[in-house]
Amino acid sequence: MLGLKLLQLPFHLGGLGLRESQRSSHPAFLGSCNSARFLVSRLAPNFDVTSFFPDENCAISYFQSLSILPSNLSSQNDLQASLDDQLFASIFNTSTIRDQARLRAVAHSSGVSSGWLKAIPQPTLGLAFSPHEFVIAVRLWLGVPLFPLLPLCTCLSVIDQFGDHLLGCSHGPLRIQCHDALVSIVHHALLQDHPGVLREQSIASDQSRPGDIYHPDFTLGRPAYFDLSVRCTTQPSFISAAASKAGVAAAAGEGAKDDHYLETVNNHGGDFFPLVCESFGVWTPFALSTLSTIADRTTVKSGIPRQFARKQLLQRLSVTLWRYNAKMILRHYGLCPEDGIDLLN
Template sequence: MNYVLRASPTWLCGDELDVFDSVTKSALEAITNVKIDGITWAQASLPVSSGGLGIRRVAELATPAYLASVHATSSLVSAITTGTESYDLALQMWQAAAGAELPPEILRRTQKVWDKALVQKTVEVIKNTFSNDVTHCARLLAVEQPESGKWLNALPVPSLGTLMSDESFRVAVGLRIGAPICNPHLCIDCRLPVDEYGHHGLSCKNSAGRFIRHSSLNEVIRRSLVTANTPAVLEPRGTSDVNDRRPDGVSQLPWRNGRRLAWDVTCVDTVALSNVVSSSIKAGEAARKAEDEKRRKYEYMAHEYEFAPLAFETFGVSSPACMKFLRELGARLKNATGERRSFEFLLQRLSIEIQRGNALSVTSTVPRSDGLNAVYFVL
């Protein structure tokens, strides 16, 4: 389809492009089991790097693809024909839609350059739509961060642990694009109201997903350290203080400067009442605050261990210290395995575990029944 967009003036066939996009949207709704309409479709069609799902609308790509192709083949085309009517019209349509200045001459052969202005325009429209809603503002800022969409780039391979269940994928998609994922109800654990977006489950203290997510993240870190030739153990003995506080894991061998590594993981809710205001102003603020709390909590270990506070958010953002540690761990994995994409794969695994925990946290708030067990139960 991209070849067709680049090789012909498809932007003249607006109705046909809209029909194609409508079919794409219907297929996306069927696959994800999420109702996608209006503003959620606008976000879903953005690139992953801009907070979308990467399912692009051909109606939006038509002019960037054509303009980039014209500039990339200008020398050959000028030798064949002198007509510029189609190009001029396409340029006018692009300027009307993007409201931006023309890209530099040297970059005009790149489709991404033309497309970027349209993407930014769409992002502005979405943010203006939710400008008075701090929850959606915090969500939009979070999903724009590079690490938040890593689960969308992972190959679904069961043997690698990167295959998400249908329900986990459905909830992850709904949370990312701000689509309804459940009917309003009362949380079965704490009896507080849960809206159609299911955000309550992400911060409910009784949610089962919080503990499973915490354990899964720690296990990914431990396995990565072992692969990087730094054996580590979880819940180590002999490292607690007078208040019985101890980190989630400790390496068995020195990590840096002859000191062993100690780490502690936390995953805070981006849109929790205590975090949503700061998260709507700057992405990652909830994780940064959690990182500071971890440093204070384990300051007694600073003289003996290299402590790494690993703070994540439910919408995928990581704290600065966490990203610094993961980059170093990714570099060590690359040296140990020879795989150049080790850091990327590590981020994907962590991102997937966060989404799985989110899905379980959201679905565990829904009242549960006995199912068929009650039918076959005989006293």
């Protein structure tokens, strides 16, 4: 039941926007009435338009039954947002911390994690899924059970039916490839800012490698080290907190990176930038700010608007992350299109 509710939420609240007709028709009708009332009042201030909306009270009663009090100025978007917020609250308030729908609703409500769903498929820009990848990604997004069987992982743990274990297991397939693919996207963006950007450059004095990417002149002539990592949203140690607040695992990962590298890099005259996200696509605020700065710098040569550059970079990262989430599931179960196995039904 919670999964069906999650399905009806908009992207930015963790759903797919597949609403019931009733949840769309009442906001649409009442919003139209309000728009018409406003227009008629401007054209004919003394004309009573109430008689033209005999069914308006029915729509108002629907909202009142849900403890929502619409005004005569409410637009369709405002009314629909009120219904969506209430549905999100009902998922949050009628579930336990271990309910899959709640975990995903909280994680996806960060807004950024839904970038892969909003991306226009463009294979040349890395913004495309295969049909099989997309099916598995949507199931992961909604917390729908993936497979009835619960085999053992290579770490000898039982794999849950939602596939969450595979996204966080250190023995899981393709985790390193996922990390490297995300690093490549950021590396390519930084190369557009400076040709001297390198991968895994060590600090000369102690040969340590504090980051995946080295930029020789990122801030006021200071070198910068960017270190990207992906933390599993449903780690057992974070699952209680993750059910109430988005980005808990990512924040912990960022703190660990700072503890390990920040002082060393600063002592050598550089700046350290941890870029930490979660398996469900939540980035830390610091990482989002840094990625926005990187995207802005690419516009100097490309000439494209900054907002478009930011959106494109975040969507490429989002699509890549969720493609690899799906690939991890497919690879473990040995389910690939070339095997002739149909996952679309």
